[in-house]
Amino acid sequence: LAKTTQPISMDSYEGQEVNITCSHNNIATNDYITWYQQFPSQGPRFIIQGYKTKVTNEVASLFIPADRKSSTLSLPRVSLSDTAVYYCLVGDKGRDKIIFGKGTRLHILP
């Protein structure tokens, strides 16, 4: 299972775009990249998943370079409610148990 490395914490302001980068140098050919958001005392919530290039949904974009050794979660125009911990995970989607890294604690300021 590929290990991931993310910044421990980040601060940003309301209305800004926030980019959180995750390193996964040992990602395997079959691995997908998935990001989850977790609020205190809640289970993680799925944000976005991708394999390569760019994926976009209604809440975020995920940028994955050609070598797939890193990925960047982009949150457009964040609000105070985006304050949470964000986890980057890699694995063979739908098959692997997920091993969580430390995540990134994002703090949005007014």
Added chain:
Amino acid sequence: GAVVSQHPSRVICKSGTSVKIECRSLDFQATTMFWYRQFPKKSLMLMATSNEGSKATYEQGVEKDKFLINHASLTLSTLTVTSAHPEDSSFYICSSFELAGETQYFGPGTRLLVL
């Protein structure tokens, strides 16, 4: 996305008692469910993989006789914390993915406090 529920959402018990936590997949069938434990300000730690109709697979360092897992149907897995002690107080979270699914979905978690 798919919905996973947990019951109870929080429980307080006395030291030495056993506590059962249920994890249900509400709108899909799940042959595999995962159980995690999370301490304050820490990341989720995988405890075990629950397999429908067979024995659970425990991660290193997790006592299988302490944390009993039963996955009797395709929509229900239970975690029983036996003879709970204060150090077992934690946030327990389950997850699953659909039979033909691609993404893991997590339950809302169960807060256990052992007095």
